[in-house]
Amino acid sequence: MSEQRIIMEKAQLELTLKRLTHQLIENHHPFCDTCFIGIQPRGVAVSDFVVGYMRQLHPDLKIDYGRLDITFYRDDIRNRIHLPSETVLPFSIENRKVVLIDDVLYTGRTIRAALDALLDNGRPSRVELCVVVDRLYSRQLPIHPDYVGRSIDSIVTQKVKLYWDEHPRVVLYDSL
Amino acid sequence: MQLSTRHLLGIRDLSHTDIETILDTALQFKDVLQRPIKKVPSLRDVTIVNLFYENSTRTRISFEIAEKRLSADIINFSASGSSVSKGETLLDTVNNILSMKVDMVVMRHNATGAPHFLARHIPATIINAGDGINEHPTQALLDAFSIRERLGGLEGRKIAIIGDIMHSRVAMSNIQLLKKMGAEIMVAGPPTLIPKHLQEAFGVRIEYDLQKALQWCDVANVLRIQLERQNQVLFSTLREYSLAYGIHRRLLDSLGREILIMHPGPINRGVELDSDVADSGHSLILEQVENGVAIRMAVLYLLSGKT
Numbered sequence: 001m002s003e004q005r006i007i008m009e010k011a012q013l014e015l016t017l018k019r020l021t022h023q024l025i026e027n028h029h030p031f032c033d034t035c036f037i038g039i040q041p042r043g044v045a046v047s048d049f050v051v052g053y054m055r056q057l058h059p060d061l062k063i064d065y066g067r068l069d070i071t072f073y074r075d076d077i078r079n080r081i082h083l084p085s086e087t088v089l090p091f092s093i094e095n096r097k098v099v100l101i102d103d104v105l106y107t108g109r110t111i112r113a114a115l116d117a118l119l120d121n122g123r124p125s126r127v128e129l130c131v132v133v134d135r136l137y138s139r140q141l142p143i144h145p146d147y148v149g150r151s152i153d154s155i156v157t158q159k160v161k162l163y164w165d166e167h168p169r170v171v172l173y174d175s176l
Numbered sequence: 177m178q179l180s181t182r183h184l185l186g187i188r189d190l191s192h193t194d195i196e197t198i199l200d201t202a203l204q205f206k207d208v209l210q211r212p213i214k215k216v217p218s219l220r221d222v223t224i225v226n227l228f229y230e231n232s233t234r235t236r237i238s239f240e241i242a243e244k245r246l247s248a249d250i251i252n253f254s255a256s257g258s259s260v261s262k263g264e265t266l267l268d269t270v271n272n273i274l275s276m277k278v279d280m281v282v283m284r285h286n287a288t289g290a291p292h293f294l295a296r297h298i299p300a301t302i303i304n305a306g307d308g309i310n311e312h313p314t315q316a317l318l319d320a321f322s323i324r325e326r327l328g329g330l331e332g333r334k335i336a337i338i339g340d341i342m343h344s345r346v347a348m349s350n351i352q353l354l355k356k357m358g359a360e361i362m363v364a365g366p367p368t369l370i371p372k373h374l375q376e377a378f379g380v381r382i383e384y385d386l387q388k389a390l391q392w393c394d395v396a397n398v399l400r401i402q403l404e405r406q407n408q409v410l411f412s413t414l415r416e417y418s419l420a421y422g423i424h425r426r427l428l429d430s431l432g433r434e435i436l437i438m439h440p441g442p443i444n445r446g447v448e449l450d451s452d453v454a455d456s457g458h459s460l461i462l463e464q465v466e467n468g469v470a471i472r473m474a475v476l477y478l479l480s481g482k483t
Contacts, residue, residue, distance in 0.1 A: 069204065072216035072477070081178045081481040083197065084204040120213040 008170035035064035043102035045164035108143035186311035242472035316349035331358035339399035364389035
């Protein structure tokens with residue numbers, strides 16, 4: 001049994017994503033030496049929205065956008081085999097700024113794997129991290145986000161999930 | 177664990193979903209193989225022994241590359257030059273290797289059922305790289321992957337398997353896999369090299385006329401004449417076989433439409449395939465070899481979980 005609480009509704013979530021987009025634009029406009037990469041599978045819904053909105057605001061600019069799968073770089077492979085998603089990087093990341101985009105930052109292990117996966121595709125000049133939800137005080141690795149939608153306090157037994165279906169929302173589950 | 181089986185002993189043990197999972201995973205590994213750094217750390221804590229009791233070039237190199245691309249530690253063992261020639265039994269050999277803490281065994285053996293025997297007796301994960309005339313599952317998987325890549329899918333496709341069906345583990349694995357994936361299958365070759373029970377057991381069509389078989393199919397998977405496995409005379413001479421069942425340019429041109437040609441290798445050039453066919457744009461042969469690495473990476477990866 002678990003109890004659930006919606007911590008971000010659709011309107012709020014969209015507003016937050018738009019704010020994150022504006023922050024990214026502020027720091028990276030005109031995007032010539034920056035590329036945006038969504039982390040598969042759950043970060044991609046977020047990055048699709050962010051980059052889509054960015055392109056809407058700057059239709060004349062070329063914005064490099066890719067998707068990165070981290071399955072083969074996970075540190076828990078032996079415990080459970082995960083199935084991979086697609087990696088799409090149709091541009092070089094060599095000597096460029098990369099912004100990784102994910103939904104929820106928790107232990108930091110996904111981002112550690114993403115950094116390894118990224119570095120196997122080239123050597124970026126700088127890597128930044130953008131997340132919608134930052135679960136504070138739960139990091140197991142020294143990883144820190146540069147752009148945060150919402151910071152929340154949560155305990156280990158809780159789960160936070162971002163859904164991007166007909167009712168986009170962020171839900172916090174309490175395990176009983 | 178994602179597959180329904182712990183070992184890969186044959187296509188027989190795989191479900192439709194298992195096959196889809198392996199093919200989909202291989203697609204991502206193929207992408208890894210196109211990158212400048214063609215390596216992922218997934219199996220860096222896994223030790224694999226390649227146990228080859230029978231000669232092999234492609235399969236062995238392909239497995240070895242796949243293992244290296246996955247960062248596994250590997251040990252190569254071939255029967256010639258080992259204590260097998262001093263009379264050590266299969267189980268003893270393997271148990272000795274396993275006491276050196278090996279997690280997976282990739283095995284080729286000339287006896288049908290050898291990998292099944294090992295799977296019953298030792299704790300490691302076994303991957304069959306060809307056993308006697310029984311199965312060669314990774315070959316069938318890479319064939320299916322290559323067809324799917326070129327034609328978009330397997331369901332309803334017409335695949336003819338041509339040549340020495342009786343002695344071919346590739347044919348056995350291919351028939352079972354294609355059947356599970358909903359393809360239409362025909363076997364073609366001289367009557368002496370086609371077991372009669374195939375039609376009944378697997379619902380495959382049987383055709384003794386090469387031209388008719390080629391006319392029917394979308395893909396022709398041409399097999400090698402396995403002289404080393406034949407202990408009786410099943411056709412008079414290689415030259416006669418080649419005249420009746422060899423595929424050459426003129427024959428393909430006469431079909432009036434394009435079909436794809438596959439071959440698991442090694443090719444007997446001028447016997448079952450002429451060079452101008454083997455090296456043409458219709459040929460998937462080198463793609464098969466390339467895809468073989470991705471398929472073997474997928475199989476090793478998917479079977480590497482804790483049991």
